[in-house]
Amino acid sequence: xxxxxxxxxxxxxxxxxxxxxxxxxxxxxxxxxxxxxxxxxxxxxxxxxxxxxxxxxxxxxxxxxxxxxxxxxxxxxxxxxxxxxxxxxxxxxxxxxxxxxxxxxxxxxxxxxxxxxxxxxxxxxxxxxxxxxxxxxxxxxxxxxxxxxxxxxxxxxxxxxxxxxxxxxxxxxxxxxxxxxxxxxxxxxxxxxxxxxxxxxxxxxxxxxxxxxxxxxxxxxxxxxxxxxxxxxxxxxxxxxxxxxxxxxxxxxxxxxxxxxxxxxxxxxxxxxxxxxxxxxxxxxxxxxxxxxxxxxxxxxxxxxxxxxxxxxxxxxxxxxxxxxxxxxxxxxxxxxxxx
Numbered sequence: 644x645x646x647x648x649x650x651x652x653x654x655x656x657x658x659x660x661x662x663x664x665x666x667x668x669x670x671x672x673x674x675x676x677x678x679x680x681x682x683x684x685x686x687x688x689x690x691x692x693x694x695x696x697x698x699x700x701x702x703x704x705x706x707x708x709x710x711x712x713x714x715x716x717x718x719x720x721x722x723x724x725x726x727x728x729x730x731x732x733x734x735x736x737x738x739x740x741x742x743x744x745x746x747x748x749x750x751x752x753x754x755x756x757x758x759x760x761x762x763x764x765x766x767x768x769x770x771x772x773x774x775x776x777x778x779x780x781x782x783x784x785x786x787x788x789x790x791x792x793x794x795x796x797x798x799x800x801x802x803x804x805x806x807x808x809x810x811x812x813x814x815x816x817x818x819x820x821x822x823x824x825x826x827x828x829x830x831x832x833x834x835x836x837x838x839x840x841x842x843x844x845x846x847x848x849x850x851x852x853x854x855x856x857x858x859x860x861x862x863x864x865x866x867x868x869x870x871x872x873x874x875x876x877x878x879x880x881x882x883x884x885x886x887x888x889x890x891x892x893x894x895x896x897x898x899x900x901x902x903x904x905x906x907x908x909x910x911x912x913x914x915x916x917x918x919x920x921x922x923x924x925x926x927x928x929x930x931x932x933x934x935x936x937x938x939x940x941x942x943x944x945x946x947x948x949x950x951x952x953x954x955x956x957x958x959x960x961x962x963x964x965x966x967x968x969x970x971x972x973x974x975x976x977x978x979x980x981x982x983x
Contacts, residue, residue, distance in 0.1 A: 647973060650674070650712060650754065652698055652720035652747060656683050656942060656952035658934060659719055659762060660691070662962025667970050668717060672710055674701065679944030680952055687940055698722075702746035705753070712754045717969065719760040721957065722747055744779060751813075752786045758969050759783070759813035762957050765794045767809050779811075788813035791823045795961065798901045799828035802935050802958040803838045806904045810965055818976050826964040835919060836898040838932045845928035846946050848909050855922050863897035863919045866890045882913065895919065902933045907954035908947065927953070935960040 646669040651660045654673035664670045673684050674694045684693045694701075694710065706712060722743045751759055768776050780790050790813050797806035814823055850858060857878055861869050867879060870893065876883050878893065891903050895917040902925070906914045909924030918925060925933065927942065927949050935958045942949040 645974075645977070647716035647757070647970065648714050649717045649719060650710075650715045650756070652701075652718065652750065653722060653743075654684060654720065655680050656936075656956045657687060657940070658936065658956030658959050659721065659760075659962045660684075661688075661936070661940065662957065662959040662964075663717070663719055663760075663966040665959065665963045666966035668966060671715065674698065674720075679942075679948045682943035683941070683952060686943060698743055698750075699746040702749040706750050707753060715754050716757045716973070717760060718747075718751055718754060718756045718758075720747065721762040745782070748782050748786060751783070751788075755787065755815065757815050757818055757973055759788060759811075760965065760969060761811040762962075763809050763811070765807050765809045768792075768794070783811075783813050787816050789816055789819040789823075791825070793825045795825065795965070797935075797958045797961045798832055800826065800958075800964045801829050801831075801833055801960045802901075802933075803833040803835055804902045804905060804933050804958065806958065806961075808957070808961075812965070812969060814972065818973070820976055820979060821972070823972050824968060826968045832901070834899050834901055835896060835933075838935075839898075839929055842926070842932055843928050843938055845926045847924050847926040847929075848946055848950070849923060850910065854910075854915070857893055858895060858915065858917050859922050861893055861895040861917065863895055864900060865895055867893035889913075891915070893917075905930055905933055905954050907951040909950060930954070934958050 646667065649663055649668045649670045650672045651670060652674050654660050654675045657673065660670045660673050670691055672692045672694055674696055675681055675684065676695055676697045681693060681695050684691060701709060770776065783790050790811065792809060792811045794807055794809050797804050810825065812823055857870065867875050870878065882889060892913045892915065894903060894915050896902050896919055898919045902916055905916065909916065916925060927946065928938065930950065930953045931940065934953055934956050942952050
């Protein structure tokens with residue numbers, strides 16, 4: 644079977660690229676400009692051509708002047724999600740990072756691959772009352788692509804984590820002979836006990852003494868609601884009276900449930916993901932397992948940098964499942980053309 648070549652932009656720690664490769668694609672180029680992510684990519688796969696380049700500069704300099712892209716079949720990546728995240732200021736295109744999408748679009752317009760695949764937070768759909776996503780969709784359509792999108796939960800795809808993300812798939816119009824379908828959910832859903840067996844030793848960032856005392860009161864599967872009311876009020880402060888369940892605060896995950904969405908910092912305020920038995924955050928390798936990275940995939944940099952790379956990554960198994968759908972679609976197009 645043909646191996647389709649991939650160019651990945653904003654590759655980070657390589658979760659999306661690795662998943663795409665596991666689906667049967669050939670990852671040719673990976674681009675990023677974070678120094679630790681670059682070293683992570685280089686030390687894990689010597690076959691990938693790792694390019695340390697700012698995406699906006701790459702678009703402005705002309706990607707064809709930097710690398711050979713004539714045989715690129717798929718462009719994948721994830722432009723920064725912070726401008727569209729519910730947890731952020733949701734500034735969208737007003738945020739300089741949000742404007743990186745237009746650099747992505749410029750590169751796509753130059754390369755014209757058979758397909759494109761992007762991942763972002765689901766808040767992108769509602770940012771600026773939906774105007775941001777409409778602009779993105781219209782821009783990609785003008786570049787010659789039929790756009791499909793869907794919010795997928797990693798837990799539905801062999802990942803022991805509740806993580807909802809928006810996936811955008813574009814099929815070049817001349818190849819869009821059938822409707823693209825996103826992958827069907829797995830029959831079995833994984834929980835922590837399925838992925839945290841015999842995990843290699845690795846470091847973690849311990850909780851402060853104050854936070855540790857709080858979390859020691861929380862049972863597996865519990866959260867701040869399990870605290871005595873006076874302690875809960877003090878710990879939650881202004882959040883105590885706000886609406887919503889807020890069950891991610893002071894949360895100890897149980898063995899029989901998936902992790903909540905991993906963040907980029909285990910010590911981040913009010914987004915605790917505490918180990919089921921020990922009063923500590925998940926270690927580097929435990930976090931990587933929860934993101935479905937294989938144990939051989941190592942991360943470069945300080946502990947905080949490694950947590951950030953893992954927390955920002957696309958779960959490998961989820962990326963693999965979406966990529967398989969794209970590969971099957973492209974092969975189906977080729978088969979139909981051979982019959983005709």
